[in-house]
Amino acid sequence: MTEPASLQEAVTAALDTVTDPELDRSLVELGFAGASVDGPGRVTVELRLPTYWCAPNFAYLMVQDAHDAVARVPGVESVSVRLLDHFAAEEISSGVAAGRSFDDAFDELADGGGLDALRRLFHVKAFVARQEPLVRRLLRAGRTPAEVARMRIADLEPAGVDGLEYLEKRRRLGLSIDPTAPLAVRPNGQPIAAEELIPYLDRARATRVSVEANTTFCSSMLATRYGKVEVKE
Amino acid sequence: MAYKHNGEDIFVVDSHVHFWDASPANWRADARVYAEGWISCFYDYHKNLSPPEWVWPLPKYQKYTEQDLMKDLFEDGYVDVAIFLPTYLKDWYTNGFNTIDQDAVMAEKYPDRFVLNGRWDARDGEAGRKRLREEHKRWGFKGVKLYTAEWKGASKGWKLTDDESRRFLDLCAELGIVNIHVHKGPTIWPLNRDSFDVADVDDVATAYRDAGLRFIVEHCGLPRLEDFCWIGTQEPNVYGGLAVVMPFIHARPRYFAEVLSEMLWWIGEDRLTFASDYALWSPKWLVEKFMAFELPQDIKEQKGVDLTLEGKRKILGLNAAKLYDLQVPAAKVAAG
Numbered sequence: 001m002t003e004p005a006s007l008q009e010a011v012t013a014a015l016d017t018v019t020d021p022e023l024d025r026s027l028v029e030l031g032f033a034g035a036s037v038d039g040p041g042r043v044t045v046e047l048r049l050p051t052y053w054c055a056p057n058f059a060y061l062m063v064q065d066a067h068d069a070v071a072r073v074p075g076v077e078s079v080s081v082r083l084l085d086h087f088a089a090e091e092i093s094s095g096v097a098a099g100r101s102f103d104d105a106f107d108e109l110a111d112g113g114g115l116d117a118l119r120r121l122f123h124v125k126a127f128v129a130r131q132e133p134l135v136r137r138l139l140r141a142g143r144t145p146a147e148v149a150r151m152r153i154a155d156l157e158p159a160g161v162d163g164l165e166y167l168e169k170r171r172r173l174g175l176s177i178d179p180t181a182p183l184a185v186r187p188n189g190q191p192i193a194a195e196e197l198i199p200y201l202d203r204a205r206a207t208r209v210s211v212e213a214n215t216t217f218c219s220s221m222l223a224t225r226y227g228k229v230e231v232k233e
Numbered sequence: 234m235a236y237k238h239n240g241e242d243i244f245v246v247d248s249h250v251h252f253w254d255a256s257p258a259n260w261r262a263d264a265r266v267y268a269e270g271w272i273s274c275f276y277d278y279h280k281n282l283s284p285p286e287w288v289w290p291l292p293k294y295q296k297y298t299e300q301d302l303m304k305d306l307f308e309d310g311y312v313d314v315a316i317f318l319p320t321y322l323k324d325w326y327t328n329g330f331n332t333i334d335q336d337a338v339m340a341e342k343y344p345d346r347f348v349l350n351g352r353w354d355a356r357d358g359e360a361g362r363k364r365l366r367e368e369h370k371r372w373g374f375k376g377v378k379l380y381t382a383e384w385k386g387a388s389k390g391w392k393l394t395d396d397e398s399r400r401f402l403d404l405c406a407e408l409g410i411v412n413i414h415v416h417k418g419p420t421i422w423p424l425n426r427d428s429f430d431v432a433d434v435d436d437v438a439t440a441y442r443d444a445g446l447r448f449i450v451e452h453c454g455l456p457r458l459e460d461f462c463w464i465g466t467q468e469p470n471v472y473g474g475l476a477v478v479m480p481f482i483h484a485r486p487r488y489f490a491e492v493l494s495e496m497l498w499w500i501g502e503d504r505l506t507f508a509s510d511y512a513l514w515s516p517k518w519l520v521e522k523f524m525a526f527e528l529p530q531d532i533k534e535q536k537g538v539d540l541t542l543e544g545k546r547k548i549l550g551l552n553a554a555k556l557y558d559l560q561v562p563a564a565k566v567a568a569g
Contacts, residue, residue, distance in 0.1 A: 022456070051274045051277065052270040052271075052273065052274050053270070053271075053274055053418075053419045053420070054419065055419045055420070055427075055428055055429070056419075056420065056424060057424060057425050057426070057427075057428075087266075087267065087270055102424075102425050103425060106424050106425070108387070109387075109389055109422060109423065109424040110423050110424050110425040111422075111423035111425060111426070113423070113425055113426070114425060115425055117426070118425065118426060118427055121427060202498075203459065203463065205495070206458060206459035206462045206463070206495050206499065207459040209458065209459070209488075209491045209492060209495050210455075210456065210457065210458035210459045212488065212491070213455070213456075213458065213481075213485075213488045213491065213492055214455075214456045216485055216488055217281075217456075217481075217485070217488075220281055220484070220485075221277060221278070221281050223281075224277045224280050224281040225277050
C-alpha cells in the first residue's frame with residue numbers, strides 16, 4: 001500500500017507536468033490547479049481559471065490532461081477533476097469523467113475536428129516564443145544571420161536554459177533534435193535562410209509578446225478572482 | 234475639462250465607451266448565472282488593472298448613472314467626444330446590456346459629446362438588415378460594433394465571413410456605415426477551434442477595402458496580438474482599438490510598452506485609437522498616464538520605434554476624428 005504522503009507528492013508532481021495549452025506553463029505553477037488525496041487511491045483535482053469565460057476548448061484540454069496525468073500515477077485508482085466557477089463546468093467535468101471527446105461533449109457546437117489542431121497551434125506558438133530570444137542572443141553575441149543559418153544543434157554549446165527549453169518545444173512538435181540538424185528551423189522543420197531570419201524573428205517577437213502578455217494577464221486575473229490561491233500541497 | 238500639455242489642448246476621443254445596465258433587476262431569470270458571470274468578469278478586469286482609488290463598489294459597477302458617465306468622461310476624464318459601442322447580450326439581460334436605445338438617450342441629450350454606433354448580428358438575417366436600415370435612418374450611424382461571440386439560443390457565435398455577415402457588410406457599404414468595430418470573444422462556432430482567431434477580419438478587410446470599410450479590431454486582437462499585427466501590415470483598412478490594452482499602462486507598464494511597441498512597429502501610429510472601454514476603466518487616469526508615458530530605452534533601440542508627442546495626439550484623438558469626421562478645434566490640431 002502506498003503511503004498517503006508520497007502519493008500526494010506523486011500526484012502533485014504529475015499535475016505539475018500539465019500545462020495551460022495557451023500559456024504553456026504548468027497548471028500548478030500558474031495556481032490554476034491543485035490535487036488532494038481524499039481516500040485510498042482516490043484523488044480530486046480542482047481547476048480554477050482566471051475568468052468564468054475562459055475558452056471552453058482550452059479548459060477541456062486542461063481538465064482532460066490533468067485527469068490523464070493523475071490517473072497514470074501508480075496507486076491512483078480513481079480521479080475526479082472538478083472545473084470550478086466556469087460557464088461550461090458541467091459539460092466539461094462530466095464529459096472528461098465519462099471519457100468523451102470534446103466534440104462529443106459539445107456535440108453540435110463543435111465541427112468534429114477535435115482539439116488536436118488547436119493543441120498543435122499552441123505548441124507552435126510556444127516553440128516560436130522560445131526560439132526568438134535564443135536566436136537573438138546568438139546574434140547579439142556577434143554572429144551574422146548567415147552564420148546562425150549555418151548552425152547545427154551541436155553548435156549550441158553550451159545550450160543554456162533557453163537552448164534546452166527551445167529543444168524541448170522543438171521535440172514536442174515532432175521536429176528533429178539530432179545534433180547535426182539545423183538549429184534555426186520553422187515550425188514545419190524547414191531551415192530558415194539567412195535573408196529570411198530577421199523578418200522571421202520579427203514575427204516571432206510578436207508571438208512572444210502576445211504569449212507573455214496573456215500569461216501575465218491571466219495569472220494576475222486569477223489572483224484578482226480568488227485572492228491568493230491555495231494550491232493544496 | 235481639456236487635457237493640456239505645455240499649455241496646448243490635446244483632443245481626446247474615447248473610441249469605446251458603454252452605458253450599461255448589468256444590475257440584478259436586469260438579469261433574465263433563465264440566465265442569471267451568465268448575466269452575473271459576465272459583469273463579474275468585467276469587474277475582475279476592472280479591479281485587476283485599475284489603480285486602487287479608481288475601483289468602484291460592485292453595485293455601482295453594475296449600474297452607474299448619467300452623472301457618473303458625464304463626470305468621468307467629460308468633466309474629469311479629458312474626453313472631447315466618446316463613441317458608444319453597443320453590446321446587446323439579450324439572451325442574458327432582459328433589456329440588453331448596453332443597447333442602441335440606452336445609448337441614444339445620452340447621445341440625443343448631448344449630441345456634441347457622443348457618437349452613437351449601431352450593431353448587427355449576422356444570425357438575424359433579413360429582419361436584422363431591415364432593422365439596421367431603420368435605425369440608420371433614424372440615427373445616421375457611421376459605425377457599428379460587432380460582437381462575434383454573442384450567444385443566441387443554441388448558437389455560440391458567428392464569423393465575419395459567413396454569407397449572412399457579408400450581406401450585412403454589403404449593406405453597411407451601401408449606407409455609408411464605414412467603421413466596423415470587431416470584438417472577438419471566447420465562444421464562437423465551432424467551439425473546438427480557436428475562438429479568438431482574427432483570420433476572418435483579414436478576409437473581409439480585403440474584400441471590403443474598395444467599398445471603403447474600415448475594420449477597427451477591438452483590444453488589438455488580444456489575446457491574438459501577433460495575428461492582428463500581421464493582418465494590420467497587410468490590410469491598410471485595419472485599425473487597432475486600444476481598449477483593454479490601455480489599462481496595462483498602470484498595472485503592467487512593461488507589457489504595455491511591449492504591446493504598444495509591437496503595435497507601433499506593425500500597424501503604426503496612424504491606425505491606433507485610444508479607448509477606455511468605460512466603465513471597464515475610466516479615461517482620466519488612462520489619459521494622464523499615457524501622456525506621461527515613454528517607451529523604455531531598450532525597447533526603442535531593439536525595435537526602432539518611438540512614441541512621440543505627435544504619435545500620442547494621433548492615438549488619443551486625431552485618428553478617431555478622421556474615422557468619424559469629427560471637428561477638431563483648430564487649437565487642438567497643432568502638433569506639439
